[in-house]
Ligand SMILES: CC(=O)N[C@H]1[C@@H](OP(=O)(O)OP(=O)(O)OC[C@H]2O[C@@H](n3ccc(=O)[nH]c3=O)[C@H](O)[C@@H]2O)O[C@H](CO)[C@@H](O)[C@@H]1O
């Protein structure tokens with residue numbers, strides 16, 4: 001079994017660079033399917049298992065996908081297939097993001113129903129509501145969603161009940177090739193939405209308003225391959241910012257963009273962390289003592305749910321009582337039990353978690369329950385007494401490139417081992433069933 005083994009007690013110092021954003025590159029790779037002419041070249045693509053999975057989906061759909069170092073070239077100009085089977089969707093829910101592009105390009109999509117996952121039930125009703133408003137007939141049955149344009153894919157006015165990131169993206173991508181104008185209201189405002197809009201525009205699309213509450217898309221007849229550089233990963237950057245703060249270290253996180261991270265920066269500053277903008281990133285200096293604060297996750301520009309578990313690690317080390325309220329996902333507290341195994345004084349009350357800090361964290365063997373939990377448990381291990389062993393690293397590999405090496409370069413006492421392989425000399429296959 002693969003494990004990260006970390007021994008607490010080292011202050012982190014130095015510079016670390018954020019990769020391209022996972023949550024930007026996944027919809028953008030899906031969007032490359034819209035180009036019936038020319039190749040797309042994407043730069044700053046992170047080497048993540050999720051990126052390999054979405055690329056496999058594209059290959060299955062008959063697109064050509066070539067990998068270089070941090071670069072992906074896609075040619076989707078051939079006739080496309082229209083189905084995304086369960087083997088892909090179960091590995092990665094973001095596979096449903098091929099629906100919008102397939103409807104735009106071919107008028108048809110058959111995608112396995114994603115089902116729930118470790119952080120909640122995660123329905124896609126808002127995606128489907130948007131497609132239906134655009135003239136798509138949607139049938140759900142036998143574990144699949146069958147969607148087919150009835151007459152023409154046409155622009156529509158769509159109000160989202162919740163500013164869903166995935167629904168905003170899926171509808172934007174379908175609308176890019178629809179006839180007429182689509183107006184989506186109450187949309188997600190995440191930086192990754194803006195990156196997708198910029199990419200669609202580079203392909204010849206007409207998307208306005210990304211980053212505000214309303215997006216307006218004028219459909220065009222054809223989209224072309226384009227060159228695009230993916231924005232830096234604000235969640236990976238934020239994770240290293242917490243690593244610096246929790247160890248009382250001094251770290252420059254290159255690629256961290258203040259505007260993308262304002263809620264995290266505000267909360268960390270309230271805790272006594274010093275954060276300053278430098279030319280190519282954010283410098284984070286951890287104080288001797290951290291102050292307790294309350295946090296509520298919200299859609300952007302609110303506090304990101306994808307930083308909730310890492311922030312929990314930081315609050316465990318803070319003086320006093322903190323409360324974290326999770327409003328985006330219904331069940332994103334699975335990591336709490338693992339923190340308890342590390343002697344954390346923490347309890348769940350409904351949608352909130354109460355943390356009595358500072359906890360005297362002890363090293364333990366803990367299992368990552370999702371991608372961000374994997375990072376958060378490692379962060380807690382940086383300040384725990386003794387050795388922390390983090391397992392279930394397939395989750396970590398979905399969203400972090402070289403996580404342990406980057407921490408080690410900052411001075412952490414950390415390694416990643418394959419205990420079975422050490423004993424038998426075999427290399428273990430990473431499990432694929434992760435959703
Ligand atoms: C690949 C990617 O970009 N993943 C991100 C994306 O996920 P994802 O796009 O799945 O997240 P959404 O914004 O869609 O989901 C947020 C909430 O809305 C609910 N919902 C969503 C769609 C829908 O049709 N109906 C519905 O009820 C979900 O169950 C959830 O409770 O945004 C999340 C919220 O910032 C992040 O945590 C994920 O890292």
Ligand SMILES: C=C(OP(=O)(O)O)C(=O)O
Nearest residue numbers: 093094306371372399435
């Ligand atoms: C929840 C996350 O991703 P996904 O939507 O791909 O599961 C995440 O990045 O923390």
